[in-house]
Amino acid sequence: MSDINLPEAVGSFVAAANAHDAEALFGVFADGAVVRDDGSTLTGEAEIRGWIQSHMIGPRVVLSPTPFEDGRLVASSNADLPGGPWPFAFDFVTKDNRVSALTITQA
Template sequence: MDDITLPKAVENFIAATNAHDASALAAVFGDEATVRDDGTTYAGEAEIREWSQVHLINPKIVITPTSFAGDRLVASGDGEFPGGPLPFAFVFGIKDDQVTDLAIDPV
């Protein structure tokens, strides 16, 4: 990650995820944010908090960036799930240093 320059919102997302800090992760997202992951869209603070707890915090996900271009982060995701680490693409919408939308897909 030393050679990859990331927007502040993406840095905050990675740091909060890797620290397994639900409150810090919730603070990364704007009020009207959406997340699309595993074919489901999560909207608003309550749904995003639930998604982050189930998909990032509980399985103790650690994100290791491999590249960033435009709005797309490619990273390795590892944690307490079978088959890891796995490569993922995170496509971010960002406004005022907060994530407004996030789409996550396997690479």
């Protein structure tokens, strides 16, 4: 990650995800944030915390970022699941160094 210059909120997201730190990961999201992943739109603390636990912390996701441009981070994602690593695109909208919207799709 040191070769890639990431905005603060995006760098914090990657660091917290890779540390498997659910509290720090939730802390990168702004009040009213929206997460779109796996065909679902998640809002509110309970839904986003549930997504963090089931999609990031539980499977022990590790993100290896590649390019970042115009709010989009492409990363190789590995986890304690068969078949990885998988390429994903993370489209971030940030404000005041926090994530206000995140959409995740396969890259």
